[in-house]
Amino acid sequence: MKKFRMTACRGVLAVLGLGLVWPASPAAAQTTYLNDSVRTFVSRHRPAILQEFVEFLAIPNLASDTVNIRKNASALVRMLQRRGLETQLLGAGDAPPVVLARSPADPTKHTVTFYAHYDGQPVNKADWAHDPWQPTLVNAGTPGAADSDDSATRLYARSSSDDKAAIIGLLTALDALRAAGVPPSVNLKFFFEGEEEAGSPHLHEILAAHADVLQSDLWVICDGPTNQNGQPQLVFGSRGVVSAQLTAFGPNRALHSGHYGNWAPNPIVELTHVLSRLRTTEGEVTIPHFYDAVRPPTASERDALESVPNVDARLKAELGLARTEGQGALAERIMKPGLNVDRIEGGGTGPNPANAIPSSATAYLDFRLVPDLTPELVKAQLERYLRELGYYVLDGPPAASDRVAHPKPSFARSGPSRGATWCCYLRWGAAHRHICLNNTSGGRSSAFPSPITTTTNTPRTKI
Ligand SMILES: [Zn+2]
Secondary structure, rough: OOEEEEOOOOOHHHHHHHHHHHOOOOOOHHHHHHHHHHHHHHHHHHHHHHHHHHHHHHHOOOOOHHHHHHHHHHHHHHHHHHHHOOEEEEEOOOOEEEEEOOOOOOOOEEEEEEEEEOOOOOOOOHHOOOOOOOOOOEEEOOOOOOOOOOOOEEEOOOOOOOOOHHHHHHHHHHHHHHHHOOOOOOEEEEEEOOOOOHHHHHHHHHHHOOOOOOOOEEEEEEEOOOOOOOOOEEEEEEOOOEEEEEEEEEEEEEEEEEHOOOOOOHHHHHHHHHHHHEEOOOOOOOOOOOOOOOOOOHHHHHHHOOOOOOOOOHHHHHHOOOOOOOOOOOHHHOOOEEEEEEEEEOOOOOOOOOOOEEEEEEEEEEEEEOOOOOOHHHHHHHHHHHOOOEEEEEEEOOOOHHHHOOOOEEEEEEEEEEEEEEOOOOOOHHHOOOOEEEEOOOOOOOOOOOOOOHHHHHHHHHH
């Protein structure tokens, strides 16, 4: 179940304050003044902020629900226009529109575009204690009497965190800055997507078709998690991903293990042996030349690691881990490329699986990528290595003739992919220590790093 901490907007508010008002080495006193002003604004206007948020969350927001997703876009337009912003719907056929909003532009200033998405993940209502589109305040300590001023209170609703919280945070930050009489030092654009959770199938098309109105000096992707220590986090890069599906084939039908075991090759066993050749239990990928193309972290990126909070000990306890893979802290380890086994399918399942040698077994893999390790390189390296290990690599299920001609028929198929980015172009400032700064993160969002990376060729960061 998604939950929204009543403090969740603070990250966006704080970064807006630091990033937009004083872009270069802000004096600590100014930062304190701005943050205090924003906190005062939020505490004074909490009921109104909450009311706007609740009304927005109450609109069902599955990208495939055409009627309701457009109601979300219309509501957003009203919320933005109420704040005097110029709005525009960027469409592509019947796709949920991107809602774009702009402040009046000053050509002498830089322009920053803030990204968030207003659609949400599919819902299984049986998993929910409340209707996901009837936002409900809950305080575990005082059931039935949740107080929005209590920091222990949570607001439960679909997208109350991912990612409508970012939208409300941005708009509230704008209100707070105005109330404090602090004009942004940059031109503002807001880009709110309506089908991120559906894989952003039209994002590239929309970015390309509207490149002129999307001109920007920086994109800030407001679709990331807080740091594991609970603090807001600004992330400067994202690991890419390429998925792969690897199938090993055995007999052309399942065989009784008593009658045929030790004679007919078992594809699950074949597959586990293949996997053991691809990576170690310490997270090192053992595909030849896998690391050759990897761009090593720069001196400033290595320095930056020093300021990333080390959450490893607490996380290990929380996750029930006696050890972690390899050497180094979490923030350092996720700067490396990696290979993850998502799942393995093969044989019978359920309470009474047959004692059988199955016909095939499939492993679903995802490779996490860093600059300059591309999806194409990984695909080529994996296929070459499988052949070196003696496997006959097909691009589809084997024909009967393939099965009898090749001792180790296998089928490797690549899945969706996107590139990785690192963009440590912003200064790491000592005055910003109350916000976590991190070199990279996972980044499931299809908006980060690609296709915004590839289509707009604009620097971006993520909060
Ligand atoms: Zn999201």
